[in-house]
Amino acid sequence: MNFTNAQLERYSRHIILEDIGVKGQEKLLNGKVLIIGTGGLGAPAALYLGAAGIGTIGLVDGDTVDLSNLQRQVIHSSQDVGKAKVISGKESINAINEDVNVITYQERATADNIKDIIRDQDYDFILDGTDNFPVKFLINDACVMLKKPFSHAGIIRFQGQTMTYVPGKGPCYRCIFKNPPPPDVVPTCQQAGVLGVMGGVIGTIQATEAIKYITDVGNLLTGYLLTYDAKKLEFRKVKLAGDKNCAVCGENPTIKKLIDYEIAACSIADSKKIG
Amino acid sequence: MTITLNGKETSFGEEITIQELLEQGYVEMQEYVTVQINENIIPRADYGTYVIKDKDVVECLYYMGGGK
Numbered sequence: 001m002n003f004t005n006a007q008l009e010r011y012s013r014h015i016i017l018e019d020i021g022v023k024g025q026e027k028l029l030n031g032k033v034l035i036i037g038t039g040g041l042g043a044p045a046a047l048y049l050g051a052a053g054i055g056t057i058g059l060v061d062g063d064t065v066d067l068s069n070l071q072r073q074v075i076h077s078s079q080d081v082g083k084a085k086v087i088s089g090k091e092s093i094n095a096i097n098e099d100v101n102v103i104t105y106q107e108r109a110t111a112d113n114i115k116d117i118i119r120d121q122d123y124d125f126i127l128d129g130t131d132n133f134p135v136k137f138l139i140n141d142a143c144v145m146l147k148k149p150f151s152h153a154g155i156i157r158f159q160g161q162t163m164t165y166v167p168g169k170g171p172c173y174r175c176i177f178k179n180p181p182p183p184d185v186v187p188t189c190q191q192a193g194v195l196g197v198m199g200g201v202i203g204t205i206q207a208t209e210a211i212k213y214i215t216d217v218g219n220l221l222t223g224y225l226l227t228y229d230a231k232k233l234e235f236r237k238v239k240l241a242g243d244k245n246c247a248v249c250g251e252n253p254t255i256k257k258l259i260d261y262e263i264a265a266c267s268i269a270d271s272k273k274i275g
Numbered sequence: 276m277t278i279t280l281n282g283k284e285t286s287f288g289e290e291i292t293i294q295e296l297l298e299q300g301y302v303e304m305q306e307y308v309t310v311q312i313n314e315n316i317i318p319r320a321d322y323g324t325y326v327i328k329d330k331d332v333v334e335c336l337y338y339m340g341g342g343k
Binding site: 037039040041042063069073128129130131132133136153154155156159160161175176177178181185186187192194199225227236238239240241243 | 281282307309311314315316319334336337338339340341342343
């Protein structure tokens with residue numbers, strides 16, 4: 001492809017990188033990343049991926065911007081309160097970079113629509129920025145079934161974690177965590193709180209993985225869970241076991257259809273201690 | 276015995292089961308972790324009978340659901 005002068009200048013700090021160069025930037029501009037959830041994790045990821053010149057970014061979210069989102073969801077502004085998050089997200093990305101074709105899916109990801117959304121643009125990489133276990137398992141299972149790589153992440157209080165799944169290259173989320181926990185056993189951010197910057201740290205690592213996958217640079221976080229404890233300022237990279245009996249990616253999978261698990265009711269005000 | 280628990284050497288007077296480890300408060304949020312020992316995921320149903328041995332490398336991996 002031919003870069004315009006403006007593009008050469010815009011992406012000059014990428015192009016000068018030996019591992020990226022013109023070819024790598026071309027891959028990014030031809031790259032397609034789907035971000036499910038435009039909140040604490042998805043917001044910083046979307047901004048950086050947009051700035052990086054990912055050519056197509058899909059945003060999936062059925063929510064509207066709430067005042068309580070603005071403490072961490074940096075893609076939305078005060079003036080966006082009440083607006084659909086995917087629209088607010090698209091406007092913010094395009095304000096930074098008009099090169100990006102932002103596709104909006106103003107709906108919650110479910111067993112009925114997630115495969116169609118992933119197939120819609122034949123996305124290269126999927127990023128899980130959701131806030132509940134049913135959808136985290138749904139994204140995992142859909143990506144395993146469609147043979148798509150994705151980045152899982154979770155944040156709560158002062159802690160975060162992330163892992164990358166690449167088909168055939170390492171364990172999936174279900175290999176490790178098997179099934180969603182019963183509703184109310186594990187707190188959500190709404191119940192337990194989260195330091196706003198946690199999404200910035202972990203979401204930006206997810207964006208890094210997407211860029212590395214598309215440009216084929218370095219080693220991905222496949223086969224590892226990266227955990228981050230902000231209070232101790234401690235990162236750990238835990239080597240993970242695969243599970244050949246995994247219900248979805250194992251040798252004889254028992255899950256062949258996507259499952260809509262019940263979303264946990266936010267009924268416990270005082271949630272369990274995590275750290 | 277001395278094990279490596281989430282990256283830190285931790286000593287116990289005697290061998291204990293996973294269930295006992297979780298109940299002794301060494302693990303924050305014991306209600307829902309997935310336990311990996313020497314890079315093998317241990318089925319939840321075995322927590323009461325699986326005895327942790329000297330020098331085992333134990334990782335308690337937390338369910339972390341937040342993100343928005």
